[in-house]
Amino acid sequence: MADFDAIIGQEQLKERMKATAESGQCSHAYLLVGERRSGRTMLAKAFAKAILCEGEGRKPCNCCLSCLQVEEGSHPDLVYVTHEKPNSIGVDDIRQGVNEDIILKPYRGTKKVYIVEEAEKMTAQAQNALLKTMEEPPSYAVILLIATTADAMLQTILSRSVLLPIHPVPDEIIRRYLMTEKHIPDYRADVICAFARGNVGRAIDIISGESFEQNKTEAVAILKSLSDADYGKIYQDSVKLGKVIKEKKENNEENRSYLSDLLDFFLVWFRDALVYKSTGRSEGLIFREEIQYIKKVSGDISYEGFEDIFRAIEKAKKMIRSNVNIETVSDLLLMSFKDCRKER
Numbered sequence: 001m002a003d004f005d006a007i008i009g010q011e012q013l014k015e016r017m018k019a020t021a022e023s024g025q026c027s028h029a030y031l032l033v034g035e036r037r038s039g040r041t042m043l044a045k046a047f048a049k050a051i052l053c054e055g056e057g058r059k060p061c062n063c064c065l066s067c068l069q070v071e072e073g074s075h076p077d078l079v080y081v082t083h084e085k086p087n088s089i090g091v092d093d094i095r096q097g098v099n100e101d102i103i104l105k106p107y108r109g110t111k112k113v114y115i116v117e118e119a120e121k122m123t124a125q126a127q128n129a130l131l132k133t134m135e136e137p138p139s140y141a142v143i144l145l146i147a148t149t150a151d152a153m154l155q156t157i158l159s160r161s162v163l164l165p166i167h168p169v170p171d172e173i174i175r176r177y178l179m180t181e182k183h184i185p186d187y188r189a190d191v192i193c194a195f196a197r198g199n200v201g202r203a204i205d206i207i208s209g210e211s212f213e214q215n216k217t218e219a220v221a222i223l224k225s226l227s228d229a230d231y232g233k234i235y236q237d238s239v240k241l242g243k244v245i246k247e248k249k250e251n252n253e254e255n256r257s258y259l260s261d262l263l264d265f266f267l268v269w270f271r272d273a274l275v276y277k278s279t280g281r282s283e284g285l286i287f288r289e290e291i292q293y294i295k296k297v298s299g300d301i302s303y304e305g306f307e308d309i310f311r312a313i314e315k316a317k318k319m320i321r322s323n324v325n326i327e328t329v330s331d332l333l334l335m336s337f338k339d340c341r342k343e344r
């Protein structure tokens with residue numbers, strides 16, 4: 001059910017949304033910024049439900065007709081803006097989904113809510129079309145934009161939206177949730193938290209999917225071969241990695257998410273090595289079963305080298321998000337691993 005209580009973490013954001021809905025003093029546009037699987041869609045839906053709720057007191061009440069209609073997807077004043085092309089929201093989508101509809105008064109209550117998911121996919125023309133509505137919105141209109149990043153939004157849209165950032169959920173909260181609600185043992189909850197990095201949806205994906213263990217094995221194989229490799233071999237690996245990824249999944253989107261998963265393993269692997277380098281202890285390491293490799297990597301790479309690696313991985317993740325060719329990403333990444341070792 002779309003209720004604030006069903007969302008793990010995000011306490012401040014939830015309180016802010018509740019208070020806004022209960023006061024009845026909504027802004028006309030909100031920009032909810034958070035990663036995929038971070039609970040952003042659920043938060044937007046709970047917020048919309050609270051705004052539209054006709055009950056008294058705490059909102060959403062989950063009892064009134066409005067709340068029930070939001071839950072079953074039949075509320076006449078809650079509009080999910082859809083788009084025809086999977087990778088872009090065009091000007092016609094916004095015209096039909098928002099601009100032409102928003103002039104019609106609400107059927108039931110005093111508000112009408114529009115949810116635009118993946119708002120970063122709006123073209124500049126689409127954003128400009130939306131801006132026209134945002135400049136002079138009807139008094140009842142509330143537009144909830146959901147985006148992975150605010151970077152792709154026009155400044156004029158940003159200046160007219162209230163920013164609602166979704167922050168990573170602390171490991172301790174995810175860990176407690178995994179142990180009490182999902183009955184995961186503590187040692188495994190630690191590993192899952194390390195990879196979920198504050199994203200509850202990702203933690204749930206990890207425990208419910210098979211790909212996590214498989215991807216982990218593949219990532220470790222690549223990392224082990226890197227730790228043994230000479231520079232020529234690293235180059236071959238980079239070519240191989242790009243090729244493997246391409247052959248592995250026909251679908252480009254899946255390729256990206258696969259490479260992104262590998263990068264998460266890389267990040268934790270090097271973080272383990274850095275922890276080992278500075279403490280000389282293997283307790284608490286996520287990859288402690290690979291301690292002989294972790295030791296070797298920690299000796300091979302300088303502190304500056306580690307910084308370079310973390311920067312390179314973050315950069316690669318950014319490139320994946322901005323649709324840079326996957327082979328280019330894996331080439332640049334592995335070459336930067338090579339460079340950091342050369343600088344020693």
Ligand SMILES: [Zn+2]
Nearest residue numbers: 053061064067
């Ligand atoms: Zn209600």
